[in-house]
Amino acid sequence: MRLPLVIAVVLLTPIALHASAAPPGQNDAGTGADAGNTFADATPLPTRSAVGTLAPQAGDPHDWYKLHLDAGEAAYFFAYYLCGIAVPAPAPVALVAPDGTILQATPAPCFSTSASATSRPNLILPAAPVAGEYRIHFSGDAGVGGDYTVCRTPCAWPDALDRIDLMPPYPSATFRTLVIPPAHGDLGNPEGPTADDYVRTTLDALAEWDRVLDEYAARHPQHAYLAALRIEAEVYDGTQTLDGRSWDVEVHFLETHYGARGAAGCGRALGLAPVLPQLRHVTIAPLANCSIFITLVNSASSAGELIPDFVTLAALRNSVLHEFGHIFGLVHTWTYVDGRPDLMVSPAPFYWGDGSIVGDGGAMAPRLCVSSLDLEAIAYLYRWIPTGVVQPPAKGSHEAELPYELYC
Ligand SMILES: [Ca+2]
Numbered sequence: 001m002r003l004p005l006v007i008a009v010v011l012l013t014p015i016a017l018h019a020s021a022a023p024p025g026q027n028d029a030g031t032g033a034d035a036g037n038t039f040a041d042a043t044p045l046p047t048r049s050a051v052g053t054l055a056p057q058a059g060d061p062h063d064w065y066k067l068h069l070d071a072g073e074a075a076y077f078f079a080y081y082l083c084g085i086a087v088p089a090p091a092p093v094a095l096v097a098p099d100g101t102i103l104q105a106t107p108a109p110c111f112s113t114s115a116s117a118t119s120r121p122n123l124i125l126p127a128a129p130v131a132g133e134y135r136i137h138f139s140g141d142a143g144v145g146g147d148y149t150v151c152r153t154p155c156a157w158p159d160a161l162d163r164i165d166l167m168p169p170y171p172s173a174t175f176r177t178l179v180i181p182p183a184h185g186d187l188g189n190p191e192g193p194t195a196d197d198y199v200r201t202t203l204d205a206l207a208e209w210d211r212v213l214d215e216y217a218a219r220h221p222q223h224a225y226l227a228a229l230r231i232e233a234e235v236y237d238g239t240q241t242l243d244g245r246s247w248d249v250e251v252h253f254l255e256t257h258y259g260a261r262g263a264a265g266c267g268r269a270l271g272l273a274p275v276l277p278q279l280r281h282v283t284i285a286p287l288a289n290c291s292i293f294i295t296l297v298n299s300a301s302s303a304g305e306l307i308p309d310f311v312t313l314a315a316l317r318n319s320v321l322h323e324f325g326h327i328f329g330l331v332h333t334w335t336y337v338d339g340r341p342d343l344m345v346s347p348a349p350f351y352w353g354d355g356s357i358v359g360d361g362g363a364m365a366p367r368l369c370v371s372s373l374d375l376e377a378i379a380y381l382y383r384w385i386p387t388g389v390v391q392p393p394a395k396g397s398h399e400a401e402l403p404y405e406l407y408c
């Protein structure tokens with residue numbers, strides 16, 4: 001038991017050197033101050049996500065966090081820098097045992113909008129060797145720092161529980177939606193889904209939105225107008241007009257890696273250049289008002305795999321539900337309830353075959369359901385329906401007013 005004390009003393013020394021130079025204005029993990037610069041002086045890791053700053057050039061060479069683990073307890077962490085000019089190269093982050101031993105050190109990649117960057121924890125402790133205070137250490141020894149996020153999974157964004165970000169509503173209550181089947185199905189996996197499977201699952205997901213909106217409207221009379229929202233879906237059979245103005249929404253399938261499991265947007269500002277050649281009709285007609293792209297090759301591979309998974313129908317269904325949430329005007333939320341992400345959490349985490357977020361390599365997509373939070377926010381966006389006068393949202397996000405419920 002002496003060893004930890006010795007290490008603590010040795011590491012404690014720099015605090016005196018840097019204490020006077022501690023950068024002002026930091027708010028690491030919401031503490032209003034800089035996270036501890038030493039092993040001994042570690043800041044408690046919040047139960048929710050922490051955001052912080054490491055600034056080795058400005059008197060902040062280390063940020064240490066600590067949490068207690070029982071012997072044998074599993075703990076998985078996300079520890080990522082936020083992409084930006086302040087992070088020229090991956091900076092190291094480490095998981096440290098109570099006795100100071102480094103259990104795992106990794107260059108923390110930069111968090112981006114790419115699902116693949118954040119779909120899995122990067123510090124992994126399947127079983128804590130002893131009970132005690134473990135540490136997460138962001139080190140500026142390489143001279144590199146920046147803004148980072150750190151959390152123990154399942155992570156939730158700080159102070160964002162039951163809040164969802166908003167875009168303007170679509171100016172029609174009817175969404176004429178054309179589903180354009182993929183050119184082929186199994187993508188080389190003879191056991192995999194067929195093109196018909198993909199289309200059928202997509203139509204099921206669209207029908208689920210309709211059913212859920214009706215159910216919510218019936219249960220909440222003040223939002224009864226949501227029953228007027230209607231997805232009218234058709235499957236492209238070669239005869240429909242593809243002039244880009246006949247459809248409110250087109251659903252496309254992409255058969256190569258696109259960097260996300262899906263994408264959606266209205267107004268053609270989707271950064272489409274990489275995928276245009278794959279769209280079956282884009283050379284003969286402009287896109288519809290809104291488009292959804294579903295990647296049939298997952299961008300987030302399973303643990304240990306070098307080749308991304310083929311999408312499962314369960315994952316496809318979740319993606320279609322999520323992307324149509326964007327069409328309605330929802331952005332994202334960081335709401336987790338009982339360890340499960342809301343439908344509009346992004347990037348949606350994978351769960352593995354043993355039910356953990358990392359593990360045996362068997363990726364599973366937990367069934368996601370539209371939530372009361374999602375529906376409340378849609379009710380807010382479409383409050384124009386009774387008057388017919390479309391209004392932009394007067395706020396950038398919606399806070400839940402009703403108890404959180406899933407509409408499965
Ligand atoms: Ca700091």
Ligand SMILES: [Ca+2]
Nearest residue numbers: 035036062063
């Ligand atoms: Ca610090």
Ligand SMILES: [Zn+2]
Nearest residue numbers: 322326332346
């Ligand atoms: Zn999204």
